[in-house]
Amino acid sequence: MISLHRRGFLAGTALAAASPGLAHAQARKILVITSNQDVPNFDPHVATGYSSAALLRNVYDSLLRVEGSPVAVVPHLATAWTVSPDGMEYVFTLNPAAKFHSGGVLTSADVVYSFRRLMRLGKGNAWMLAGIVDDGSTTAVDAHTVKVKLLKPFVAFPQVLPWVWIVSGEQVEANKGADDGQSYLKSNVAGSGAFRIRRNEPGTLYEFERVAGGWKQGGGNLTGAIWRIVRETSSQRLALQRGEAHIAVDLTSEDMDALAGKPGIVSVIEPEFRTFSIKMNTEFGPLADINLRRAVSYAFNYQGMLDSAGYAQLMVGPLPTGIFGQDPTLDVPHTNLVTAREWMAKSKTPQGGFKLTACYVAGLEQERRFALVLLDSLKQLNIELEIKAMVWPDAVASTARPSTTPDFFPVYQTANYGDPDNIAFAAYHSSRNGNWQNPVFHSATVDDLIMKARAETDVEKRRALYLAFQKQVVADAPDLFGVLEKRKLALRSEVKGFVFTPVASNAIELFPLSLA
Amino acid sequence: MAAPVPGWRRMWGRFRRSTPAVIGLAIALVLLFVALFGRVIAPYPGDIAGSVATAVRFRPPSMVHWFGTNELGQDVFSLVLAGARVSLLSGLAVVVLGSLVGTLVGAIAGFIGGLVDEVLMRVTDLMLTLPSLILAMAVAAALGPGIGNMIIAISVSWWPGFARLVRGEVLARREAQFVEAARAVGAGPMRVLLAHILPNIMSAVMVKMSLDMGFAILTVASLGFVGIGVSPPTPEWGAQLAVSRGFLPDDWWTAIFPGLAIVLAVLACNLLGDGLRDMLDPRAQR
């Protein structure tokens, strides 16, 4: 096999004369990351998904960035910022050294341009700021000072900023086309990040190259990196073992077990704010009956789910354990067939004898297993389950209307910012109905609590609002609260400078990393 | 002139002389038995219907679990037994559907001739140039999961082979003496086709059906392997292999046994098909 080391052996012995190009390759410090997710789009204001995030956070910069565990928001493009006492106005001072790959200086005009473009397009991460900023909110005070006036208070505002990427207004305008530069930015970069794209082979690999003379000094010794698409997680694991890759980001629990104790491998198994729950169709079909939902919640085999998830912990209610405001003592359903049958008896369909549907995203092995655990559990209530594998676009499309949403819809929700607002708003606010994160559930009480908590600046009052929110959601029983899967990464020991951050940790930040 | 139909006894004699054919028949009978009664004889019938036992995940083969257990603690032996039904049934359905459509198209083209023949055969030829697996994948994905849709999707690219075969046979028979004789005594065209031509080409169609069966089973497993086909918990060998390849090399039993089952089924069909061809159509050369 050709490992990184064996490669030199091959070049040296099998063929005496290695070409100068390959000798050069050996001198470079190139980190290889394997992932099973392609990067369909480079547009920082359109793309979603962790693979896109991985690309964007290395080629673009944001006002602030996240660091460490527990997560801290630290200066990046903005060297300092102030907040007005009412939490409505933020003023950021930009680093005057910051410049784009094109050589142009990054100014407040670019920041204003980027915020406006994000909100104008309304795609990508725009939902994080929906209703918080609009077209006129961001203004340039001078070349290196930006003022953001919020439409309403939003405590988590700084936590969102690491995911708002700044583009070069000039470069995008020059390639604007008819679609606001979307065609251009789809495969071109107008950023200021420490890296740029060197090779772009869709579906296969994306190669990064450290920008010579970039504005950020220091960092690790990488001269480049490769985001390599390896579809099978077992292949990722084996590539890592043989030294063909340095970091694998999509490993399963089984892969982690197989890697345990292997020389030269560092396993990272850390809790992360990523929830998995099975949404029930509270609007259409038999599960619109709250008593049936409760019966299902008590019949579900939580231990079976946990076993098949491997490195994970069961969720307690709607919010991830450990996040601000989460109530570890919340009274949530546990497997109890007696209680389940009691609720079943109170439902409109006490005898069961019907069939429900569950979908899972084709290729997501873990979701498939959970669906099978659900099927097994529902037998106890004399309910059949039809399991449908759906490709992601179909699954998303099915959530557009209650009548097309499956009875059970599984959702992984990754927190982009370490604030309960992220999950609460995205997964339970009625404005997200018709969207995969919250297809159907709506409750005026819950909406009210979310919006109040979002704007509340007093810490204790805010905590109380979230406690009330969790109680209300449990009472409405819209979800089978599932598991928090631990983040499973594996690195080769020659990778230095890696610090785990429980936010978007599979979107590897290259800047601090080195290869020994 | 059609070959005189030999007696069953003589045909069986010819079949029996071929050891591979007999072995194929034996395996095929075992598989048929498993397909019919697999759910009854399986040691863990609950697992076939989707029961999980997450406390005993990834157990290696033992006396309790002959083929070990999988990622959900299900008995791999039971699942492999149950997988026979989907594979054999869909393989058979594809071949039957493909031969029905193909025979219809081929018979019409060969019997009517002229422009109809020209158009039908050009379409058939074009279909034969298209990549059948990719076509089946595209159609199956568009129709959605389910055994029925999968069978339809595969049949879309299956009929042209039969159409060509049947057309050729019909053309050869159309002017044969016994057909001429039937016409002379006043038989209408439909009657000539149905009563005199089709029965005489059935043996050729049967031979192709039996030879195609193995390939049809393989195609079904291929669709399962690329993730298009039946939905869980229906046990299907290709889909089992697709999931469990992720557990190689450590938990090899989850992948090896479904794979071997496919090999066995396809092998049996091929041996049997060869034997049947020699039996029904002795003129065909090896």
Next chain:
Amino acid sequence: MLRFTLRRLVLLVPVLLGLSLIVFGIARLLPGDPVTLAAGPQATRAEIASLSHELGMDRPLPEQYFTYLRGLVVGDWGQSILTRRPVWQDLRVYLPATLELVVAPMGLAIVIGIPAGLLAAVGRDRWPDHLTRSVSLGAISVPRFFLGLLFQLVFAMWLGWLPLGGRFPIIEDPPSFVTGFLVIDSLIARDGTALLLSLQHLALPAITMCLSPLATIMRMMRASTLEVLQQDYVKTARALGLKPGLILFKYVLKNALSSSLTVIGLYVGWLLGGTVLVETVFDWPGIGLYATKAILTQDFMPVMGVTLAIGVIFVLSNLVTDLLYGWINPMARVE
């Protein structure tokens, strides 16, 4: 010969037209609404309509077909709805990878199959014969994806002799893109290391793919050689105590040539369409994986492009083999 060639070339036109019509027809007959999918979950009705207009999908079907046809001729094979990249450009990158998986196994099959078939005929009903027969049977009974997995398990995972998948080591730059065939591009770049590396990556997928054509070519060689051995003049030559070697050699050569041609004609299309499974197993970035991804996202322009490309290559390879047949055997020129 020239007239024969020209006639075949002219006949190609309606075939290619029909092919494009059939592919277009199948794509449009299938259920599914790619535009709505591409527009995304938040898209409004107006946005979907505008995207549909932009992609020309609101026109009548015949008009859409003629637009598509015109594009095919000038090298505009439509674009992927999801990535917005031109299909032609993608095919240019992925097709050579797949063709490697067709040409290399074909070469292997011919190089191994002809001597093996010959041996089987000469050693009829002895072990070489049994061996080749078993290989033939195995070749059609073992699914390629399972065989590929077994090869991976043994040669990549257990023994560690060959790479698990991919076309080239990830951290190395492949030789610069000229033909897209890594083996050829390595030769053009005079880069011996790159050549060795591409061959190592090609080995397992190529062996996996070669078994079916190998089985066919062995059977054909065996049968045709047996026929030659039965010929009267060979028997006579033997009876006279002459060495039949020279006669045999001449006929065997001719048989080898024609059976190779037949197998190429038979298998180019089959292998092209069949690489998808092997590409899945070995993570080989060819049109099979490209099509699979497009199928799973219901992005039908790439699927049409791949299907059409395979069809066209199949038709062309048939044409070339027919012409070569005609060249070897003038009798075949008569229709």
